[in-house]
Amino acid sequence: MADSNHTRAAILDAAYVLFRRSGYARASLDEIARQAGVTKRTVYYHFESKDHLVGALLAEQAARALAAWRTYGDGLAGSPEEIVDRLFEGLVEWSSRPHWSGSGFTRLAVELADMPGHPARRIASEHKAALETMLADTMRRAGLDDAAARTREIHLLVEGAMVLTLIHADPAYAAAAAAAARRLVAAPAGSGAKA
Amino acid sequence: MADSNHTRAAILDAAYVLFRRSGYARASLDEIARQAGVTKRTVYYHFESKDHLVGALLAEQAARALAAWRTYGDGLAGSPEEIVDRLFEGLVEWSSRPHWSGSGFTRLAVELADMPGHPARRIASEHKAALETMLADTMRRAGLDDAAARTREIHLLVEGAMVLTLIHADPAYAAAAAAAARRLVAAPAGSGAKA
DNA sequence: TGGTGTAAATTCACTACAGAGTATACATCC
């Protein structure tokens, strides 16, 4: 059986690289199979279709990312402000990588904007929500008031920073987002409320 | 000569609809030509390639959007907080439309994330920058301190809200972004600054 | 005013190719 798990993993690895590089539509199964060192027919043995493949890939990535965040989040100590700083430092670093192309989940969701029912869309949505919940827990443990609302605001700034960094290739947006997030968690939430 | 301008406009109109609906890769020139009531060969008479077509389309849309914003911005009066409120009310309304799929510029930039040199990318980048500048002017005239920095933060929240609204199909993100933006423009900018 | 040459505009019919997906046969392990 020539280790089926290994083959499946190789296909997912190749799919990850190619979907990440070229997006969904422009990544071809021929190329993925080639990169995985396998025939296209084998890909279809393990995955029913291109849609199923991308679904499986995203599900796997979501689990992986969540696990990574869990350990990363546990290491995040200090005041809410410090955590926010650390978060955005990480973002700046990540988004400065050579061929960085934003969050794969966001990217897929945007590319498939006209297909709300696509499995990849559902996974992306659930994943983003799970991440936000986890971060909110971390922030709450760090003593932040109204952690859910504040974390959502941080999340909005992170997503905005990713998109604008991708568009402009300029780390200034992440820096601006960091400063804004810091003020949002530091300021008493009441100030500026609508009259 | 069978009104060339009219034909060109019809092609751009069809291209707008289809690129918007399906994104760049999945919108075909055959379909665009069909929608425009024209042969594909005619499309190629007016536009050198698919890339040139999308470039011309984005350039036209950018000009159109800028003009629309100019008049819209002139009508925006009141305090910075009120302007922010109005802005996000508009966003909520826009993003609630049936098949809303976010900003076309953002969408193209994300889909072409691996092609930093693509003409559409450059236009998207310049357009977003121009919009931010215009909004900053409006905010400055409304009496906002440090309008450029505050406007960038608003911009980050708007982009974040668009992405997360697209991902989750939930207007709560735009509402959260609105509240955050309001606090950011209302609070004295010094508070929360890094020690 | 009406014909006519000419360049712009458009169509028809095509190429070439890539990509998703499959029928079928071959190998490998229990």
Next chain:
DNA sequence: GGATGTATACTCTGTAGTGAATTTACACCA
């Protein structure tokens, strides 16, 4: 020997882009 896995070699459809003929608009001239 049967189930699992992989490869060869296809089909079929859609798509970007093109060659060459054809029509339309209009300037110019008798």
